[in-house]
Amino acid sequence: MDKLTSCPACNCGDLVDVGLGTNLTSEHIQLIGDTAIWQADYASCPNCELMFARNRQDETETDEYYAAFKVIEKRDYAVYPPPQKFIDAQESFSERFVGRLAEAGLINASMSVLNVRTEYGVHLARLRDVYGVQDVYGLDHFESNIEYAQKDLALKNIELLDPRVADLGFGDLKFDLILANHQLTHALEPMEILARFKNRLKPGGTVVFYNELDHMGIMDLPKTFRRGVISFHKQLLTRNSLENMLKLAGYATSFIDYDPVGIKWASGRHSMVIGGTPAKAIKPDQVSHPGSPSLYDAYEAGLAKHSRIGLLDKAKRLLSGERLSA
Ligand SMILES: [Zn+2]
Numbered sequence: 001m002d003k004l005t006s007c008p009a010c011n012c013g014d015l016v017d018v019g020l021g022t023n024l025t026s027e028h029i030q031l032i033g034d035t036a037i038w039q040a041d042y043a044s045c046p047n048c049e050l051m052f053a054r055n056r057q058d059e060t061e062t063d064e065y066y067a068a069f070k071v072i073e074k075r076d077y078a079v080y081p082p083p084q085k086f087i088d089a090q091e092s093f094s095e096r097f098v099g100r101l102a103e104a105g106l107i108n109a110s111m112s113v114l115n116v117r118t119e120y121g122v123h124l125a126r127l128r129d130v131y132g133v134q135d136v137y138g139l140d141h142f143e144s145n146i147e148y149a150q151k152d153l154a155l156k157n158i159e160l161l162d163p164r165v166a167d168l169g170f171g172d173l174k175f176d177l178i179l180a181n182h183q184l185t186h187a188l189e190p191m192e193i194l195a196r197f198k199n200r201l202k203p204g205g206t207v208v209f210y211n212e213l214d215h216m217g218i219m220d221l222p223k224t225f226r227r228g229v230i231s232f233h234k235q236l237l238t239r240n241s242l243e244n245m246l247k248l249a250g251y252a253t254s255f256i257d258y259d260p261v262g263i264k265w266a267s268g269r270h271s272m273v274i275g276g277t278p279a280k281a282i283k284p285d286q287v288s289h290p291g292s293p294s295l296y297d298a299y300e301a302g303l304a305k306h307s308r309i310g311l312l313d314k315a316k317r318l319l320s321g322e323r324l325s326a
Helices: 026-032 060-068 084-103 122-131 142-149 192-200 220-225 239-248 293-326
Strands: 043-044 051-053 113-117 135-140 158-160 175-181 201-213 252-257 271-278
Touching: 026 060, 043 293, 060 201, 084 122, 084 192, 084 252, 113 122, 122 135, 135 142, 142 158, 192 201, 192 239, 201 239, 201 252, 220 293, 239 271
Parallel strands: 113 135, 113 175, 135 158, 175 201
Antiparallel strands: 043 051, 201 271, 252 271
């Protein structure tokens, strides 16, 4: 296990403890085996506002941990062919997502595109079929998605995604556009991954980060305090902490879309799309705090509200138990 002693984004060591658990159950622990990390030991960085798991799977633990990904996150679409409901949701999201990229001037037919966690290649097929982009590449966690992309959508360059994103595949090809799906929320080493993306951009290229959930939305949910946070979410990003992280990693940022509804299969919470182009990295003392309240403030408010509800529930159950036994 790796244990972070400072913020993975700004390196601040003056951390605040956050008393949230993860959604891992004893069944999951059996699946993952002896290397299971049960508690995330969340912390909040008072400097850049990033909330994150201090406990992280090291290189020897990652494969087993991600082998149980399908079960832990109930990814029942990871079969060939994927369920029609999943395809419909993806298509409808893709229409809006790729449409927004086009409006932002990020698409032209002669460009090359890499989609990291491409699912079954839905955006790549749309880029090819609607926008004439031929030079498209994708990586995904699930063999079933890869099979569908290759067989049904005739996308040739689709490969397995390494859970640590240690390798972006395809030799040392560079891309005009990298579409990174939910990568920073899951990243075991976010700053290394951000550097890796930059190294694979052509001059003038852009990385678009999407499906980075705004975790402000989870702090008003009772289940966050009852069931815990999704174990694969190592960074509990907000608009502010995401922007700070990207600037610290040497990206100039601009928000492309902010979806207050989200996509149902991706938890239905606020989903962010942000573009990053290589720029001079800011220093840790140059981070910004435009949002009020911070995620930590929202956590404290949620904790006060929902632990009270939890106590009431417990008291009610106890009372009814007493009545039954009387
Ligand atoms: Zn920080």
